[in-house]
Amino acid sequence: MKWLTGLGALLMVAVGGVGGMWYAWGRDLPSVSDLDVLEFSGKTRVYDRTGTLIGTLTPSLDSAGGVNRNLVPLSRIAAPLQKAVITSEDRRFFEHHGVDYIGITRGLLKGLLRNDLEGGSSITQQVVKNTLLSDLQGARTPERKFKEAVLAYQLDRNYDKQKILNAYLNIVYWGDGGRSDIIGAGTAAHAYFRKDASELNLAESVYLATIIPAPNRRYKDFQAYRPLMKDLLSRMVEDGRVTQAQANEAWKTPIYPAGWRIGWNTDGTIRSAVLERPGRLQENINLFEAQDTPRYAYQHYLQAVEKELMPLIGRKALYGGGRIVTGMSVAAQQAAEQASLDAQVPDGATLGIALVSPQNGEVMALVGQKLTGGRASDWDNATQARRQVGSSIKPLLYTLALQKGWKQSDTVLDSPLSGDYQPQNYDGRWTGRYVTMRYSLDHSLNLPTVRIGQELGVPTFEAKLRDLGLTPPAEGGLSLTIGTLEASPLQMASAYAAFANGGLYYAPSVVRRVEDSRGQVLYARPAPTPKRVWDAQTAWLGLDMLRGVVNDLSESQGGLATRALIPGWPVGGKTGTTNDIKDLWFAGVTPTVAGAVWVGKQAGGALPPWAYSGEVPTPVWQQAVAGALQGQAATTFQEPAGITYRTVRRVDMAFRVSEADQDPVARDGSGQGGGFFTRRRTPVPAPTPEPAPEPVQESVTPEPEPVTQEPAVITPEEAPTVDPVPEPGLIDTAPPADQVPPQDSGADTDGAGLIDAAPPEALPTDPVPAQPDSGDTGTATDPGLVTDPLQDPLPPEALPTDPSAQPDNEIPPLN
Numbered sequence: 001m002k003w004l005t006g007l008g009a010l011l012m013v014a015v016g017g018v019g020g021m022w023y024a025w026g027r028d029l030p031s032v033s034d035l036d037v038l039e040f041s042g043k044t045r046v047y048d049r050t051g052t053l054i055g056t057l058t059p060s061l062d063s064a065g066g067v068n069r070n071l072v073p074l075s076r077i078a079a080p081l082q083k084a085v086i087t088s089e090d091r092r093f094f095e096h097h098g099v100d101y102i103g104i105t106r107g108l109l110k111g112l113l114r115n116d117l118e119g120g121s122s123i124t125q126q127v128v129k130n131t132l133l134s135d136l137q138g139a140r141t142p143e144r145k146f147k148e149a150v151l152a153y154q155l156d157r158n159y160d161k162q163k164i165l166n167a168y169l170n171i172v173y174w175g176d177g178g179r180s181d182i183i184g185a186g187t188a189a190h191a192y193f194r195k196d197a198s199e200l201n202l203a204e205s206v207y208l209a210t211i212i213p214a215p216n217r218r219y220k221d222f223q224a225y226r227p228l229m230k231d232l233l234s235r236m237v238e239d240g241r242v243t244q245a246q247a248n249e250a251w252k253t254p255i256y257p258a259g260w261r262i263g264w265n266t267d268g269t270i271r272s273a274v275l276e277r278p279g280r281l282q283e284n285i286n287l288f289e290a291q292d293t294p295r296y297a298y299q300h301y302l303q304a305v306e307k308e309l310m311p312l313i314g315r316k317a318l319y320g321g322g323r324i325v326t327g328m329s330v331a332a333q334q335a336a337e338q339a340s341l342d343a344q345v346p347d348g349a350t351l352g353i354a355l356v357s358p359q360n361g362e363v364m365a366l367v368g369q370k371l372t373g374g375r376a377s378d379w380d381n382a383t384q385a386r387r388q389v390g391s392s393i394k395p396l397l398y399t400l401a402l403q404k405g406w407k408q409s410d411t412v413l414d415s416p417l418s419g420d421y422q423p424q425n426y427d428g429r430w431t432g433r434y435v436t437m438r439y440s441l442d443h444s445l446n447l448p449t450v451r452i453g454q455e456l457g458v459p460t461f462e463a464k465l466r467d468l469g470l471t472p473p474a475e476g477g478l479s480l481t482i483g484t485l486e487a488s489p490l491q492m493a494s495a496y497a498a499f500a501n502g503g504l505y506y507a508p509s510v511v512r513r514v515e516d517s518r519g520q521v522l523y524a525r526p527a528p529t530p531k532r533v534w535d536a537q538t539a540w541l542g543l544d545m546l547r548g549v550v551n552d553l554s555e556s557q558g559g560l561a562t563r564a565l566i567p568g569w570p571v572g573g574k575t576g577t578t579n580d581i582k583d584l585w586f587a588g589v590t591p592t593v594a595g596a597v598w599v600g601k602q603a604g605g606a607l608p609p610w611a612y613s614g615e616v617p618t619p620v621w622q623q624a625v626a627g628a629l630q631g632q633a634a635t636t637f638q639e640p641a642g643i644t645y646r647t648v649r650r651v652d653m654a655f656r657v658s659e660a661d662q663d664p665v666a667r668d669g670s671g672q673g674g675g676f677f678t679r680r681r682t683p684v685p686a687p688t689p690e691p692a693p694e695p696v697q698e699s700v701t702p703e704p705e706p707v708t709q710e711p712a713v714i715t716p717e718e719a720p721t722v723d724p725v726p727e728p729g730l731i732d733t734a735p736p737a738d739q740v741p742p743q744d745s746g747a748d749t750d751g752a753g754l755i756d757a758a759p760p761e762a763l764p765t766d767p768v769p770a771q772p773d774s775g776d777t778g779t780a781t782d783p784g785l786v787t788d789p790l791q792d793p794l795p796p797e798a799l800p801t802d803p804s805a806q807p808d809n810e811i812p813p814l815n
Helices: 002-025 032-039 079-089 101-114 123-130 142-158 161-171 184-193 202-211 215-219 222-238 244-252 280-290 299-319 330-342 390-403 437-442 446-456 458-467 477-482 489-500 536-551 617-629
Strands: 045-047 053-056 061-063 066-068 173-176 181-183 260-264 270-275 323-326 349-356 363-367 411-414 433-436 511-515 521-524 572-577 583-589 594-601 643-648 651-656
Touching: 032 142, 053 299, 061 161, 079 123, 079 161, 079 202, 079 222, 123 142, 123 161, 142 161, 161 184, 173 184, 173 202, 173 215, 181 184, 184 202, 184 280, 202 215, 202 222, 202 244, 215 222, 222 244, 222 270, 299 323, 299 363, 299 511, 299 521, 330 349, 330 363, 330 617, 349 489, 349 617, 363 617, 390 437, 390 446, 390 458, 390 477, 390 489, 390 536, 390 572, 390 583, 411 437, 411 446, 433 437, 437 446, 437 536, 446 458, 446 477, 458 477, 489 536, 489 583, 489 594, 536 572, 536 583, 536 643, 536 651, 572 617, 583 617, 594 617
Parallel strands: 045 323
Antiparallel strands: 045 053, 061 066, 173 181, 260 270, 323 511, 349 363, 349 594, 411 433, 511 521, 572 583, 583 594, 643 651
């Protein structure tokens, strides 16, 4: 009786153990119904905003090796391949109920003796591991084995063996083709033998089955693994899946996997085997995909549709037929794809393009890769990538300052900061002068930008970024003001759209409506609800500065963003480049399209030194947006009431009417701004744009101790009322009411770290160029005699006027 008592105790312990595992791991298991995609034929039709058919949704299987969109039904997979895979991977597949207990026992013994819990998995378990539990597939833990067993049992109860085998043959990883992973029998048959999966013979099928455990290694050493084929054929004979005669014939059948030159003897032995062109695997995949090129049109947009709808309506509704109406503009999508095809990017670089409508936040176009004509990678840089945005963040900071009562004509000190955080301009030099906000943004100067951030306060800026759908990094500090924020092109396009619609932020959306095959509405997007992030006047002032970046300087003067100009349309935008030229950006707006383009290496890393943000992503943006606008009647931005213009430093700037004739404020980031420099009025012969100074080094490092104190800001309402008096020599009268403010020509000279640098030869060598037409008769140390505000020096005691006399402030670049 004691042995019965002991057995009962063991059973209780076992039951308790299983119960504990279920409590810990079994309550949040994924649904096996997610694998029913093989039942669907991809007849769900997708339309753009005008009702134009843009494609059908094709079911896919996410596996540990990637995504397979070339799903092949079992009826189109050769029977010899099915039999070879079963014998090789799970000989008892048709006998067990999802879990091979004999195999599990073998696996547990291996775990106890070798501390390795791998092994013993059935085909059903491998389907579960590589799909439903792909997030745990690298973990050799009891949790994964327990979940595999439970889900495999559920899968076996819900689906017949043929469907489970079909799922497995569509998710098997068959090697690295080069640009593409080889996933599934359909792709493998084309990659290795340039055949449909239905055309494989027994010899080819056995070869593919023998390389499954380690395809990359086994492919590269044909002779070493040739004996495995004979062993597998023998086991297939033992299992009754082929006859001995069929096995003998398959052994003697010559096969030629892609890239191999093999000499065969008549008895099935090898005379020679040389791997000459492993790249043939990818070439064969390309040929295969070229047959279905129309399937890959609008690929990344359709993927975005799937991702948005999957959690809303589920797989069955998504792939079960019906109709989906999206916010895509076919014209915009085609223009963006053509711009990607035409893009001149550095070797090894790719890109992401996102275009949105400022009117409602709808996504008009998405391109997630540098297109080459074949199928692109499934990874979508337009929505999934998070890259540092560089100086493209600066307009958001400058507009925040305008919201707080600053003016474009207010000046900020361009000189090194005190304290531990020492960012730099482009080449480590500075002018030591107060420059207007407009000038600082046009030339993308880092030092004045950081001083603006100091005065506004980092927490205030972080809050504004969150309002715009962006996520500031933890402990970003003042480095956030010059671009350490990471974002996707879609996020940046949506943030910039608020400049074009009067200050409203719309969360981006892709789908408008979904109907099932009977016309019943399954999902209808609620009316887009905007969040006001800028008041209308502030948004206009920010837009005016943004247009200045594109228009204030000509290309010959070093203006890089001039390549964004679209004939007949008003354009505003900003370039951005990060440390070591890892990321190149351009984000911009027109009245009906906002967009952003990122260029960089998929895995990160520096681009060549000749790559400039104004010359690589900017033309891509221009081509995509110009194509999206083609055929539309040109429109203008809607100017709100209460805006007027003044000519300041030979540039027409927008002001609130209440602030237009107020004195400019000189600021140094301390929060003590207030005052201005008095100047004489000196006639200016012609209002020509200023030449750009030599680029100023911008080397950005994360701030050791972020400044979080936000100084008090006096809003216009709190300021004392005074009669505005135009400052002599600084502000001219506004243009006539019927005269549209002229477009400007902008340049961007950010520095390394978060830079937009012009080619050195395109810029003057003197960081503070003389202005022969300004009437300036003073010296660099006599502010009372400087009549051109662009040349404002500091008082001599505050900072030497010779930039070369400054101490060397080298700091390591941001990595």
